[in-house]
Amino acid sequence: MPEPTVPKEAIGHGDGGSAALAIGEAESLERRPGAAPPGAGPPGGVPAGKPRSLWSDAWHDLCRNPVFVLSALVILFLVLIAIWPQLIATGNPYRADLAKAQQGSQPGHPFGFDTQGRDVYTRVVYGARASITVGVCATTGAALLGSLLGGLAGFFGGWWDTLLSRVADIFFGIPVILGGLVFLSMITSTTVWPVVGFIVLLGWPQVSRIARGSVVTAKHNDYVQAARALGAGNGRMLLRHIAPNAVAPVIVVATIALGTFIALEATLSYLGAGLKPPTISWGIDISTASPYIRSAPHMLLWPAGALSITVLAFIMLGDAVRDALDPKLR
Template sequence: MPDGNDPQQAVAPTGAGGSTDLAMGEAETLERPPGRGPDGGDTGKPRSLWSDAWRELRRNPVFIVSALLILFLVVISLWPQLIVSTNPLSCDLGKSQQGREPGHPFGYDTQGCDVYARTVYGARASVTVGVCATLGVALLGGLIGGLAGFFGGWADALLSRAADIFFGIPVILGGLVFLSVVTSTTVWPVVGFIVLLGWPQIARIARGAVITAKENDYVQAARALGASNRRMLLRHVAPNAVAPVIVVATIALGTYIALEATLSFLGVGLRPPTVSWGIDISNAASQIRNAPHMLLWPAGALSITVLAFIMLGDAVRDALDPKLR
């Protein structure tokens, strides 16, 4: 009969590459509490952070409301023809600053353009800038911060000092200088500028999360068992360090939309013929006494959009941080 104290039988052979798989399995067992079945009993299956977060999000009314608002914004950004049939660039000076009328519930602006059509079409530029800038910032900042935190040493010092340099550039002043020399009327110069100045924030968050994750026991066990840096980074460290990056990026998305509107208001962001809430707010600012409807609708749409993304980010943060539950 096998002896329970025999060390050769205490550990089963794992085969080629099995040692690191064993370390990862132990890490998942340590990190994830047992799941619960429909009757509240222990199912024996480990629960991940993401499954717990999704369960919390589904119960959070703030997440549901913000997600529905964002879904609506995305739909009208892709297919604005679903709720408006007027061309936002078709204007009639004879109707300049007129109020609402049948088929035009928001009235007309100074150029005689339909404010309702411009408000709907303006969502496309704002959502495009926000989503693309957030993806760029998260990828660039997450990559730089993750590598700096994982390898440390001179790479950490070099990348951290580079982030400090970009942190020292005022965003509005940088936008006035950088975008004033750009003649393109597309959204990509604005996206590039936001990514250029926005990645240091994500890089710091990613660096701190990676430094914390790589000190965990399961990472040290994988290192001792001979796992390569690439395997440890992709299989053990990155999955456990990505949550703070997602939270900060989600909240920052609303900030980037507001930043685009601010730069367009100042005349250095998006430019005509691009339809943008910032451009419409800038044009309506001088006519607020004569035609307040010109300012009310694009400003209200911008505020609701920014609020929806910030609410979504707060809900995701509460779901991914067990300390806040």
């Protein structure tokens, strides 16, 4: 006896996820063995006019955006010299020659020398390592912690959501610079990790609010309700259905925040509470050169210029990613 088929006319029309699942199931029941699926192209070929996903569509737009291409090339170069500074700077950033203190550009030393006779060019190149490390590690930590806490609060709601909101409000009320001066002044470590930990501590609430709002919006969509009706557990719904559709705003905020965190590290280092010598940092060099801005401006302009270019590149990259991932801006 032939299997009964389900007429598609019996299924209510609409743009809901449950209706789409039901229509897809009805179409699969109507197919006969050996019949080509509706809309399929030639055998072995890709269906004509196949729509791109959000991510492939965003990547296509980014590749055609000159702002993204330029900022990505600058960031790629900065990451490269942060990993291998010897590629473009063969000198020793700690080598000092007091006889050349505060002298300007010379052959082999295009940026001149600082107050201790150290090569400014070499120190600018090596200073990228600390700034990029702090920015990337702090952004990754804040994004992971904020996404985890905010996503769970948005999905489960209730007392967990209320508790997280109140804790986030407390951290929002702490002045960043003042908090950094108080917190980091008690630490004598010369590594980057205390600065990274402080930035993560004050940076996760912003990401958590973005993640919470995205998850609250995504969990009410029809495809999530259909997955729940089909028996999907909380873990499966979070990882398979909600997270891929709620992560885009978090990526945008994290990309822009990366440049902000680099500037924050330089500010704290300038004030003497961030990175400390012998660590090489743009903020430390700017602080050392600021009293000599009139007599030796090159000592200040080169590290400040490198810092500005780095922060601007990450902010431009974040703006380009935001424009590509936000359908309302298309």
